[in-house]
Amino acid sequence: MHIVIMGCGRVGSSLARALERRSHEVSVIDVDVDSFRRLGPDFTGRTVKGVGFDKGVLIKAGISTADGFAAVSSGDNSNILAARVVREEFGIDNVVARIYDQGRAQVYEKLGIPTVATVRWAAGQVMTRLLPSEAEPVWLDPSGQVGLVQIPFHAGWIGTPLPALEERIGARIPFMFRVGRGICPDPEIILQDGDLIYVATDLPRVGSVKRLLAVAPAKH
Known part of the structure; x- marks a missing residue:
C-alpha cells in the first residue's frame, strides 16, 4: 500500500517507520525539511517539503495513487483542512486526522473524517485506522x-x-x-x-x- 503522511513530528515519523517496516510505500510531507531527520538514515520513502493541503504538494507526494492519508501535524486546523482536501479533491476515503482539541472531535467526525486524539499510543491508533488488518494489541x-x-x-x-x-x-x-x-x-x-x-x-x-x-x- 502507498500511504501519504502529513507531519514528521514524533507521531508522523514513528508511523512512517512502522509502515515501512511492514513493506508499505510511504511519502512524508512537512514544512520543515529538518524534521525529516527523525525518519532516520534507513528510511527509503519519499519526503516532500510543503503543507498537506496544497494540491501541488500532495501530487508530488503521490496522493493520486495513494491508498491512505494521515494528517498528524501539530495543527488541528491544518490536519482537518488537509484531510478534507484529500477526501473531496482526490476521492480518497481512507483518511485519518490527529487532533489536539478533543472538544472538536465530534464536529470532525460529522464531516466524515475519523480522528485520533492526542494520546500516548496515537501512532498505533492511526496505524489501526489506516490498516485495520495489521492492528496490533495495545x-x-x-x-x-x-x-x-x-x-x-x-x-x-x-x-x-x-x-x-x-x-x-x-x-x-x-x-x-x-x-x-x-x-x-x-x-x-x-x-x-x-x-x-x-x-x-x-x-x-x-x-x-x-x-x-x-x-x-x-x-x-
Whole structure:
C-alpha cells in the first residue's frame, strides 16, 4: 500500500517507520525539511517539503495513487483542512486526522473524517485506522495469550447495544473511546459512529473477531 503522511513530528515519523517496516510505500510531507531527520538514515520513502493541503504538494507526494492519508501535524486546523482536501479533491476515503482539541472531535467526525486524539499510543491508533488488518494489541498479558486490540467496525453495527455486540463476537469490550474520551462502557451503551472499541480476547481469535466486525451484522 502507498500511504501519504502529513507531519514528521514524533507521531508522523514513528508511523512512517512502522509502515515501512511492514513493506508499505510511504511519502512524508512537512514544512520543515529538518524534521525529516527523525525518519532516520534507513528510511527509503519519499519526503516532500510543503503543507498537506496544497494540491501541488500532495501530487508530488503521490496522493493520486495513494491508498491512505494521515494528517498528524501539530495543527488541528491544518490536519482537518488537509484531510478534507484529500477526501473531496482526490476521492480518497481512507483518511485519518490527529487532533489536539478533543472538544472538536465530534464536529470532525460529522464531516466524515475519523480522528485520533492526542494520546500516548496515537501512532498505533492511526496505524489501526489506516490498516485495520495489521492492528496490533495495545496490551498483552504476561503469557502473551490474551490481548486488548482496537478493532474497527462496519457502519452496519452502529446502533447496536454493546452487550448484543459482545454476544455476537464472543468477546468482551472493556474499554472504548468516544469523542476523544476514554470510557469503561456500561451495559446500556449503544455503539455510535466514530466510537473506537477495544476488544479483549484470546489472540488466536483476533482474526475471527476482525472478520465479524468488518461486515454488517447478519439479520435475525
